[in-house]
Amino acid sequence: RDAAKRPMITLDELQRSTAEVGDSVHRTTIKNLMESAKDLRLGRRLVFQQDNDPKHKAKSTMEWFTNKHIQVLEWPSQSPDLNPIENLWKELNTAASQTLSIQPH
Template sequence: MELFGRSVSHYIWRKSSTAFQKKNIIPTVKHGGGSVMVWGCFAASGPGRLAVINGTMNSAVYQKILKENVRPSVCDLKLKRTWVLQQDNDPKHTSKSTSEWLKKNKMKTLEWPSQSPDLNPIEMLWHDLKKVVRARKPSNVAELQQFSKDEWAKIPPQRCNRLIASYGKRLIAVVAAKGGPSSY
């Protein structure tokens, strides 16, 4: 999530020849405006915990996030013993130490194709979260963090359920697109 970063789009409707009027100029922020990295999880029953990541994430940091957030989320969401952790193929997720940690902590993971955001239901939640946080117009990193936490907690269980329920349709769309981009 970026505060004033490159991923934030700005559109202005203006008359020609008014480009340099003050009301039509978007101020820039030197050295970026700051960003927040978060980790989150969810199930069909609703959003789980959201963790703010300070600094660089490596395998050790990732394992700490899992330790502090997965089981509490499983309990909060009242999941049965059959839950499975779905993660992408980021190197810190698939490192030898993380694989050993997951095995030691009896966390079953779902095999996952790389570069498959259309199949990953949490990508849709990240999109939703960015949209509502951006609409609140955070003015600093602390607000960006707080708004992210606030809005994550407001995600309706019905939204999560629909994302899980639509997985079959997403899979069919990706296969039809021969692995390319789909409408999801």
């Protein structure tokens, strides 16, 4: 199984907007996401990526993935090395702080 050639689906944006999501809500969200993947005809080529957040690693959530035969790609929690957008945020913050420190004459 070559995970690099499979489509990746994450819930990153949803998780940012929902600070406290329990594992049952997380599973419901995943179920809805899987319906979208089904509509896109991704089939068994799907690899699901999630970090080690407790709701992601909950026994009930992991059992759901196993029962649905969904491959889960393990991902370290809050790893900027593995999450390219984190590097962009650093660059954006640096550029913004430099712009704000320039004073007009």
